[in-house]
Amino acid sequence: MARVTRRQFLNASGTGALAAKTAGMAGILALGKAPAYAQTSSIHWLKWNDFVPAGDQILRQSMLAEAEKALGFKVNMETIGLNDLQPRATAAIQxxxxxxxxxxxxNKAQLYADSVADVSAVCEALGSAQGGYYDLAKANTHDGKKWIAVPYCIIGAMVAYRKSWFDEIGVTKFPETWEEFRDAGKKLKVKGRPMGQTLGHTVGDAPAFAYPYLWSWGGREVEEDGKTVKLNTKETIESVKFLTALWKDALDEGGLAWDDSNNNRAFLSGTISATLNGASIYIEALRKPDQYKTDKGAQLKTDILHAPLPKGPAGQFGVHPFQCMMVMKYSKNQQQAMEFLKWFHSAEVYGKWFNVQKGFATGPTKQWENHEMWQEDPVMAPYRVAPRLGRVYGYAGPAGQKAAEVLSKYIIVDxxxxxxxxxPAEEAVKWADGEVRKVYG
Incomplete structure (x- = not known):
């Protein structure tokens, strides 16, 4: 790229360039409309492969074309596996x-707060128009001074379970406590129908189970001040001992190696009786009713119900995976990127995408829990208010950079x-406490 000296710039801007600028502005005013974007004809959007295929299909088949028509530039959408998103973001920033x-x-946008654009104008406009953002959404995307990412959606995490199999062991209501959960799981595993849960390095299901499970026993990584590490406690040790027994008694022990898709396949194939998940299992069963059948030949969709994780001695908690969109600071197309996100999240546009999600993805603003879509299927009802109930990673402290680092390193899961x-439980907790202290300092 040719280097322009300060003198050359001043000479140019003070003569012909200024005249051209003035003439150009006069022309724009005469036309009565804003100029088209001159620097780009497209932007690049990187997102996950949606666990509800219809979500990506409607984007590719119609919505991105509508965006180009409305905004005057093309949106090139690239989709990758969810476990690949963070490495790609890190590599792009570097x-x-x-x-x-x-x-x-x-809360991983907090890790990149210095490398993303300020999207406060977009978020404040959308929040004002749509009843405000849920606390969960703001906690993950606001660094205390500004919005660092645009909330995209919240994926409710509930336990999908086989109603008929639970009925067969005399459990007609999903277990409310961990003790009841273990008792039911023992009976199911004896029948070759264990529950399933991953403890692997995977973005969604593993931490969405491990963190609320820890909190339900009274454990936490830090206190409310976000500084005092408090993981190595009697409560945490008791949670580890109980899960070790639960794993052997009730769960599919192969779950250690699972990613966020293995439990879906295991459930749909009849290998497991229950698993923590978004609604994607049920939605897939709805999508292919003749492919997924029960052991008695009925459509599997008729035998799936949803329930929250059981409660422990300290209460009942949940984590609901959250997605947001970062506009990158290195981007030369920040304004266009923000225009697209503001357009996409407008009620009319977002509603089209929201409808095909069928409740798997809920909106980050409060107006979406009252959408008429929720009246269509009572099996999905538990997901409607999930955004109101979820805690953020790092609880009882804030969802800041340190909490995001602990999450990214899978310390609690490990x-x-x-x-x-x-x-031994004591050694596992001592190790984790030491790793958390390295992060929090």
């Missing part, structure tokens, strides 16, 4: 180039995984 908009999960594989 290289100073890449997608203009990058999806990230949960604490349980180590114990399940044979490490």
């Amino acid at each position: 290289a100073g180039s890449g997608a203009d908009i990058i999806m990230i999960f949960d 604490m349980y995984a180590k114990a399940v594989q044979g490490m």
Whole structure:
């Protein structure tokens, strides 16, 4: 690129360039409309492969074309596996180039607060128009001074379970406590129908189970001040001991190696009786009713119900995976990226995408829990208010950079995984406490 001296710039801007600028502005005013974007004809949007295929299908088949018509530039959408999003974001920031908009999960935008554009204008406009953002959404995407990402959606995490199999063991209501959950699981596993849960390094299901399970016993990584590490406690140790027994008695022990899709396949194939998940299992059964059948030949969709995780000695908690869109600071197309996100999240446009999600993805603003879509299927009802009930990673502290780092390193998940594989509970908790202290300092 040719280097322009300060003198050359001043000479140019003070003579012909200024005249051209003045003439150009006069022409724009005469036309009565804003100029088309001159620097780009497209933006690059990087997001996950939607677990509800219809979500990506409607984007590719119609919505992105509508965006181009409405905004005057093309949106090139690239989709990848959810576990690949964070490595791609890190690599793009290090290289100073890449997608203009990058999806990230949960509170991980906090890790990149210095490398993303300020999207406060977009978020404040949308929040004002749509009843405000849920606390969960703001906690994950606001750094205390500004919005660092645009909330995209919240994926309710509930336990999908086989109603008929639970009925057969005399459990006509989903277990409310961990003790009841273990008792039911023992009976199911004897019948070759264990429950399923991952403790692997996967973005969604593993931490969405491990964190609320920990909190339900009274454990936490830090206190409310976000500084005082408080993981190595009697409560945490008791949670580890109980899960070690639960794993052997009631769960599919192969779950250690699962990613966020393995439990879906296991449930749909009849290998497991229950698993923590978004609604994608049920939605897939709805989508292919003749492919997925029960052992008695009925459509599987008729035998699936949803319930929250059981409660422990300290209460009942949940984590609901959260997605947001970062506009990257290195991008030369920040304004266009923000225009697209504001357009996409307008009620009329977002509603089209929201409808095909069928409740798997709920809106980040409060107006969406009252959408008429929720009246269509009572099996999906537990997901409607999930955004109101979820805690953020890092609870009882804030969802800041340190909490995001602990999450990214899978410290809490690995604490349980180590114990399940044979490490004494006290040693597993001591290890995790030490790793958390390295992060919080």
